[in-house]
Amino acid sequence: MSYEADEDEHFDVGVGSFPKDFGYGPFDQEGDGPPVSIGGEQKPRILLMGLRRSGKSSIQKVVFHKMSPNETLFLESTNKIIKDDISNSSFVQFQIWDFPGQIDFFDSAFDSDMIFGGCGAVIFVIDAQDEYAEALNKLHLTVTKAFKVKQSIKFEVFIHKVDGLSDDYKMETQREIHQRANENLGDSGYDQIHLSFHLTSIYDHSIFEAFSKVVQKLIPQLPTLENLLNIFISNSAIEKAFLFDVVSKIYIATDSSPVDMQSYELCCDMIDVVIDVSCIYGLRDDNEVAFDHQSSSLIKLNNGTILYLREVTKVLALVCILREDNFDRQGVIDYNFLCFREAMQQVF
Numbered sequence: 155m156s157y158e159a160d161e162d163e164h165f166d167v168g169v170g171s172f173p174k175d176f177g178y179g180p181f182d183q184e185g186d187g188p189p190v191s192i193g194g195e196q197k198p199r200i201l202l203m204g205l206r207r208s209g210k211s212s213i214q215k216v217v218f219h220k221m222s223p224n225e226t227l228f229l230e231s232t233n234k235i236i237k238d239d240i241s242n243s244s245f246v247q248f249q250i251w252d253f254p255g256q257i258d259f260f261d262s263a264f265d266s267d268m269i270f271g272g273c274g275a276v277i278f279v280i281d282a283q284d285e286y287a288e289a290l291n292k293l294h295l296t297v298t299k300a301f302k303v304k305q306s307i308k309f310e311v312f313i314h315k316v317d318g319l320s321d322d323y324k325m326e327t328q329r330e331i332h333q334r335a336n337e338n339l340g341d342s343g344y345d346q347i348h349l350s351f352h353l354t355s356i357y358d359h360s361i362f363e364a365f366s367k368v369v370q371k372l373i374p375q376l377p378t379l380e381n382l383l384n385i386f387i388s389n390s391a392i393e394k395a396f397l398f399d400v401v402s403k404i405y406i407a408t409d410s411s412p413v414d415m416q417s418y419e420l421c422c423d424m425i426d427v428v429i430d431v432s433c434i435y436g437l438r439d440d441n442e443v444a445f446d447h448q449s450s451s452l453i454k455l456n457n458g459t460i461l462y463l464r465e466v467t468k469v470l471a472l473v474c475i476l477r478e479d480n481f482d483r484q485g486v487i488d489y490n491f492l493c494f495r496e497a498m499q500q501v502f
């Protein structure tokens with residue numbers, strides 16, 4: 155896995171309120187060639203698989219291309235593999251391959267060694283609003299085929315479109331899918347395959363959270379990052395800190411205290427606010443970007459909590475949640491932040 159900055163590639167894709175050069179790579183980067191090699195290494199691949207209309211393309215467009223969820227209603231069915239190069243930051247570099255729902259593993263044109271060989275994670279999307287018996291069969295076929303090619307692949311099951319379901323039904327669906335998928339694997343002698351399950355929807359932050367967890371599994375330095383964040387928060391009286399990829403709002407690391415969805419959503423919203431305000435009031439000319447080394451922000455909530463954002467690199471931000479009383483010692487926090495940033499530079 156390469157973490158070098160891909161400076162030669164300059165993409166010209168507008169994403170929401172971001173200036174043009176603040177986007178990810180061009181979406182429809184089609185072709186059957188091998189993954190782009192950076193620094194002599196191949197970028198790991200994340201494969202999006204699942205039945206037709208399960209929501210694969212929507213997930214990719216919403217998370218990485220700022221498409222609004224409602225616009226996905228007009229997406230056309232994918233009929234060939236769409237490769238998307240995520241080269242936004244020096245940390246998170248990977249390719250996402252969006253597969254057509256009707257892909258046939260038994261087709262002689264399907265080269266499973268090539269497809270699964272360089273793959274870091276397979277995300278299998280199941281439409282929870284639909285009958286899922288067929289999806290479970292396809293899941294079984296997909297993971298067993300991939301496992302035979304490469305045992306270290308991470309298998310992530312997105313139980314998707316849960317926005318239409320009640321909380322009870324969501325839990326029940328997750329339990330049933332979990333149980334049946336693992337039973338199928340056990341029955342055919344594949345107990346060693348581990349599946350992770352996530353309840354997701356493009357209509358809330360759950361899809362970003364789930365994607366964050368998948369991407370984190372592909373970052374070998376994650377334990378070190380987590381450690382650095384633990385040290386940083388404990389010495390700064392901070393309650394929670396997220397290291398965010400600013401464009402996708404995926405968090406690539408957090409301290410080891412549990413993540414609660416509300417805190418994550420608050421921090422995501424803060425990033426939107428900072429970028430929007432910066433775009434409206436902060437840009438003097440077209441060549442400037444909305445997020446740079448001067449980006450920082452402080453938001454006081456009326457419940458005595460503070461959100462504090464600082465730029466770490468041109469694509470990463472640290473967003474912290476802390477009690478207002480503890481912000482008295484801002485100097486200490488800022489100093490610790492500089493130490494954290496320097497340590498990050500040493501790690502990468």
Ligand SMILES: Nc1nc2c(ncn2[C@@H]2O[C@H](COP(=O)(O)OP(=O)(O)OP(=O)(O)O)[C@@H](O)[C@H]2O)c(=O)[nH]1
Nearest residue numbers: 207208209210211212226227231232255315355356
């Ligand atoms: N309610 C709801 N609908 C969703 C969600 N995600 C996707 N959809 C809808 O599901 C439909 C199919 O989405 P696509 O992204 O085209 O599905 P796909 O899996 O890429 O389909 P193929 O390209 O045919 O394989 C679209 O109408 C989306 O708006 C979700 O989280 N909730």
